[in-house]
């Protein structure tokens with residue numbers, strides 16, 4: 001037996017180490033065949049399996065047991081077997097399922113992108129742009145809860161939450177303690193602290209970076225503005241709590257927001273502490289390294305917003321909701 | 329979600345009898361797995377606290393099992409038998425699912441609501457009765473039915489409801 | 503009279519006590535088992551052809567043979583007594599009136615699996631049953647049937663009862679294990695299966711109450727004898743819990759292979775439809791299983807007798823069959839509204855979704871809302887197509903089978919009763935006042951052309 005396993009995804013083969021998930025294998029190949037992932041987050045142990053956007057069809061289980069798997073499987077949490085054959089973007093069944101899942105994720109979403117801080121770097125926008133349909137038959141009422149504060153640094157808007165559980169794993173794994181979680185169940189399930197409480201820990205700010213949507217946002221974001229008007233700079237400072245390597249989001253040369261650096265899959269490369277994130281908003285706090293071109297492929301980098309800020313937005317609003325309402 | 333203020337809930341602790349019971353229950357699970365007792369302990373604590381699973385109750389149990397309070401909140405809000413709001417002394421929990429609906433539980437619920445002058449999810453002014461609807465209780469062959477405290481009342485009819493309410497009121501007065 | 507195995511002592515007063523149970527050969531099977539090798543017990547169960555009675559019908563002996571046996575790691579047996587599938591109430595009957603047959607079955611199973619601890623996870627609403635079980639367990643403990651060195655065999659085993667607190671999803675075996683660990687009942691991703699990593703990440707077998715009780719007669723009579731009862735791969739007896747518009751609702755033990763005709767209409771069993779009405783539809787195996795219109799209940803699509811076996815009820819697949827599931831047998835008469843019933847069930851699944859995965863969390867609510875509008879005269883024709891599309895979007899795309907459980911009843915109702923849905927949309931006012939009735943749902947249809955096989 002060799003140590004690496006062969007897997008073929010949409011006709012492209014690759015050798016991967018034992019224990020690699022189909023999703024990770026697809027990312028190694030790259031391109032259109034990479035399944036979208038709304039809940040899986042490599043740096044967070046235990047994440048994945050929940051959102052079902054990454055479903056793929058396994059048309060051959062393995063060399064030894066070539067039977068296909070009857071159901072679509074979540075690629076983020078299914079391990080590759082030697083000789084496995086997978087269909088992702090080329091499968092109609094998969095495309096249909098992803099469309100359904102995307103629609104499910106959107107039916108209770110407030111579609112308030114014009115007033116959402118995440119717009120432009122939201123994975124749900126990307127998802128509906130790439131895998132959604134332009135209309136829905138959803139006629140029922142949408143969930144409508146008040147936005148909420150998790151202390152004075154983090155804002156929570158549960159209507160936008162897709163219950164990926166990333167922020168729960170992040171708190172558990174980065175902070176050592178956890179004061180927020182998922183309460184209630186079914187479509188009433190929501191992220192909350194239950195009792196009035198501010199989240200407090202040196203690393204809790206990272207929940208903002210792992211949140212794929214605008215459910216958790218930075219309350220210290222200055223000059224609230226659309227993210228695509230900002231310029232991004234790699235910068236660092238010497239910090240005794242974290243690596244101190246961040247991205248500065250500047251507007252007119254001033255720091256509006258600080259975030260961690262993310263790789264091309266929008267996963268944080270190194271966690272940053274709350275001091276760096278929330279309290280260091282002056283240019284003299286930082287040593288600038290270079291101007292940053294975001295690595296991930298998203299509506300932000302498609303340059304849709306700056307030239308033609310309508311196109312993506314129209315796509316989403318076409319889902320037939322009432323007009324997005326102003327928050328605050 | 330409405331947030332609960334921390335200090336708004338009075339503290340809670342097990343009485344002597346329940347403390348013994350809690351220790352008996354803890355002994356059922358491996359020593360490092362005492363969290364397993366959570367569901368049962370919450371039942372016991374809620375009962376002692378007049379059927380109300382308050383924040384005080386949840387925080388006490390968290391402390392008792394040495395787990396984080398949020399772990400208890402997550403569980404208490406997941407399961408429907410924990411009442412996060414105070415209810416009446418006697419809670420009529422009508423099954424509204426499949427067979428019970430087929431054989432006419434809705435009429436019985438309406439009748440009871442009218443008789444007590446309250447709606448589903450409400451409590452009478454004297455704090456004696458609440459009406460709730462729940463899902464199939466595993467008594468479909470004896471439908472329509474409801475749960476009252478720990479007991480099941482099966483083959484419900486309007487006169488059975490009359491009798492039951494009368495008995496419970498009498499109990500209260502004498 | 504048909505043969506009874508689990509309920510053979512049903513008429514004996516006090517059979518719930520250890521004394522009376524032992525006077526009627528109680529715990530003899532355990533004594534026999536303790537002299538056997540554990541592999542031989544597993545092989546008896548394999549020979550018996552026993553299939554899981556909790557819903558999925560997976561062969562029990564095979565499930566047992568999968569349990570991992572790493573050195574120095576405890577193994578667990580967990581009894582699934584969550585019983586929350588609407589229409590199912592057989593496990594409660596067994597536990598309430600025959601607690602010792604379950605306990606005996608569990609000790610034997612623990613011995614066969616090499617497990618020293620068993621848990622009975624019982625739904626929280628059955629607290630009164632839990633108390634009865636604890637009394638019976640205490641009796642057994644005092645008599646040396648549980649605890650250290652059972653009956654001098656050197657085998658240690660104890661069994662505890664652990665309650666849920668109101669969540670249907672905890673019947674799903676991995677959600678059950680989470681609940682047993684004191685967590686939210688969120689089903690786990692599989693693999694790993696419980697046989698490898700179950701309770702406390704240790705190898706675990708989860709079996710239904712009835713399955714574990716059936717181990718007792720299997721040991722008493724031998725696997726081969728047990729397999730002689732029934733037809734083909736449906737061996738032994740099955741507890742059916744019957745409810746709805748029938749004369750004699752209740753729990754019945756039937757030999758596999760009984761005809762549906764006899765079960766529904768004979769006086770020994772359900773005694774026919776109540777008030778002299780006609781049968782409109784039947785859900786044969788608990789609410790998640792596809793509903794059958796009257797003409798497909800006692801006969802299959804090929805006009806053969808439908809029998810109470812896994813295979814016969816499944817005859818015709820989804821197109822014209824259903825599944826035996828948990829044995830929750832629900833009968834609907836001509837006055838029942840299928841749309842309303844489907845809405846009721848969708849409301850149930852919406853309420854019980856754990857909310858972990860998006861298709862089930864969002865889809866079940868969507869189904870309920872559309873069905874509510876159809877039932878209440880606020881729907882358009884395209885809503886029926888949306889309904890179909892939404893259930894299809896859930897089916898097969900979720901973490902656990904609750905997604906399917908929510909989708910199938912809707913799919914089956916649309917498959918067989920579409921005209922009733924259409925009638926509701928077309929006649930919103932009329933549908934508030936009257937019922938679509940029996941329509942043509944009881945009329946036999948011509949046999950389909952035989953399909954060329956291959």
Ligand SMILES: Cc1cc2nc3c(=O)[nH]c(=O)nc-3n(C[C@H](O)[C@H](O)[C@H](O)COP(=O)(O)O)c2cc1C
Pocket residue numbers: 553554555556557558559560562582583584585586587670671672673674675676708709710711713714902903904907
């Ligand atoms: C949503 C859901 C609910 C279930 N509920 C029950 C239940 O209440 N009782 C039960 O025995 N099995 C239930 N099952 C089946 C169990 O997952 C599991 O298959 C069973 O306990 C295995 O035991 P068996 O092989 O003896 O049938 C349920 C499954 C699902 C998906």
Ligand code: SF4
Pocket residue numbers: 160161162163164165166167168191207210211212213215216
């Ligand atoms: S708040 Fe964000 S990170 Fe947390 S569960 Fe919701 S979507 Fe995921």
Ligand code: SF4
Pocket residue numbers: 671688689854855856857858859860862863900901902903904905
């Ligand atoms: S299918 Fe439903 S019940 Fe099962 S894990 Fe997903 S959300 Fe939970």
Ligand code: FES
Pocket residue numbers: 036037038039040048049050051052053054055074075076077
């Ligand atoms: S990314 Fe795989 S299920 Fe969410």
Ligand code: FES
Pocket residue numbers: 423424425426427428429463464465466467468469471473588589590
């Ligand atoms: S349907 Fe009411 S108890 Fe089962």
